[in-house]
Amino acid sequence: MRIGVSCVPSMGGSGVLATELGRMLARRGHEIHFVTRSRPHRLRLGREANIFYHEVRVLDYPVFDSPPITLAMACRLAEVYRHHKLDLFHVHYAVPHAAAAYLAREMLAPCKAPLITTLHGTDVTLVGQDPSYRDMVRFCLGKSDAVTAVSDWLKDQTESLFRPETPVQRIHNFADPEVFLPLSMRPDLVRPCRQGQVAFLHASNFRPVKRVRDAVRAFAHAVSLGVDGALLLAGVGPDLSGAIELAHELGVGDRLHLLGVVDDIDRVLAFSDVLLFPSDGESFGLAPLEALLCEIPVVGARAGGLPEVVEDGAHGYLLPVGDWQGMGEACAKLAQDPALRMAMGKAGRERAIREFSPEVIVDAYEALYEKCLAERGPC
Numbered sequence: 001m002r003i004g005v006s007c008v009p010s011m012g013g014s015g016v017l018a019t020e021l022g023r024m025l026a027r028r029g030h031e032i033h034f035v036t037r038s039r040p041h042r043l044r045l046g047r048e049a050n051i052f053y054h055e056v057r058v059l060d061y062p063v064f065d066s067p068p069i070t071l072a073m074a075c076r077l078a079e080v081y082r083h084h085k086l087d088l089f090h091v092h093y094a095v096p097h098a099a100a101a102y103l104a105r106e107m108l109a110p111c112k113a114p115l116i117t118t119l120h121g122t123d124v125t126l127v128g129q130d131p132s133y134r135d136m137v138r139f140c141l142g143k144s145d146a147v148t149a150v151s152d153w154l155k156d157q158t159e160s161l162f163r164p165e166t167p168v169q170r171i172h173n174f175a176d177p178e179v180f181l182p183l184s185m186r187p188d189l190v191r192p193c194r195q196g197q198v199a200f201l202h203a204s205n206f207r208p209v210k211r212v213r214d215a216v217r218a219f220a221h222a223v224s225l226g227v228d229g230a231l232l233l234a235g236v237g238p239d240l241s242g243a244i245e246l247a248h249e250l251g252v253g254d255r256l257h258l259l260g261v262v263d264d265i266d267r268v269l270a271f272s273d274v275l276l277f278p279s280d281g282e283s284f285g286l287a288p289l290e291a292l293l294c295e296i297p298v299v300g301a302r303a304g305g306l307p308e309v310v311e312d313g314a315h316g317y318l319l320p321v322g323d324w325q326g327m328g329e330a331c332a333k334l335a336q337d338p339a340l341r342m343a344m345g346k347a348g349r350e351r352a353i354r355e356f357s358p359e360v361i362v363d364a365y366e367a368l369y370e371k372c373l374a375e376r377g378p379c
């Protein structure tokens with residue numbers, strides 16, 4: 001199949017998933033055409049067969065307050081469709097990708113290429129609820145040949161918030177067990193913190209939904225309980241400076257390691273001991289899944305789709321949203337018991353391989369594409 005893919009290219013889980021899915025499909029012999037504003041950050045060009053990148057160029061004319069990206073993306077998708085004879089469009093994150101692909105298909109009429117929309121989270125629960133986008137998201141879901149959501153929780157949210165005409169199919173996210181490896185398989189890695197310190201990692205784009213302050217408070221609480229730990233913060237975003245300030249207020253500022261935007265998060269996860277992920281309403285939690293593969297227990301909030309990824313008490317601990325004291329106690333328990341960390345880590349990797357393997361998930365997408373193509377019939 002020749003597949004046109006659109007996604008958010010900058011940091012974020014939806015672009016990561018789109019990229020990894022594209023790479024897996026390309027390895028199976030499909031031709032993948034990424035049509036995005038910039039190169040998706042995990043996409044390495046020129047190293048793998050069957051992968052093509054088409055940048056969406058946007059004319060920034062002074063008359064526009066902000067350039068109409070959706071229109072430029074629609075034009076580029078239509079152009080790539082014509083030049084490369086695409087079979088279907090698969091867009092990740094509804095706004096604005098589903099609207100752009102819908103427009104492209106209308107421009108190409110009577111093109112019958114199926115449109116598959118994968119929902120990732122805030123495109124439904126936050127951005128999609130804003131009156132400026134809500135009706136467009138509902139419309140695009142109805143015009144998609146298939147709609148998928150990355151967790152049962154997100155599927156339920158989508159159904160109750162939008163009541164879409166197109167049924168929503170849950171296809172979980174995946175991560176590559178050959179890339180995300182435990183430290184025991186990567187003896188070359190050097191940790192940024194002191195020998196003997198327990199390394200707690202928070203990795204995100206530091207938006208309010210991530211509740212980074214809870215991560216800092218939980219860490220400080222664990223330190224107050226006698227843990228000799230370091231807090232690694234990977235990523236950047238609006239709440240990073242507030243988190244740093246809070247760490248200094250709580251007396252743990254000297255234990256912070258600011259890693260900035262990390263390209264090879266597999267390395268950082270491998271040398272960490274615990275992932276702290278207190279997000280509220282996380283639809284899935286790709287970083288926690290990657291942590292499980294690296295045999296790192298997760299301490300987080302029992303909210304959104306995270307309980308579908310991490311089982312409380314088996315691969316870490318899930319506490320109510322905002323319960324940083326409980327999270328701090330869970331961190332202390334894990335810090336003081338390396339055998340427990342190791343047992344949970346091993347159970348986590350086994351679960352991740354069993355439930356979220358690339359083979360199973362990519363099979364599901366492939367089957368969905370074939371079904372949509374069969375239903376649409378030849379162009």
Ligand code: GMT
Nearest residue numbers: 012013014120121122282283284285286
């Ligand atoms: O929905 C978002 O906030 C953006 C999106 C992203 O690009 O990072 O994140 C979502 O998609 C990921 C991949 O499917 C999920 O692992 C994240 O849980 C999800 N984020 C939220 O729901 C907050």
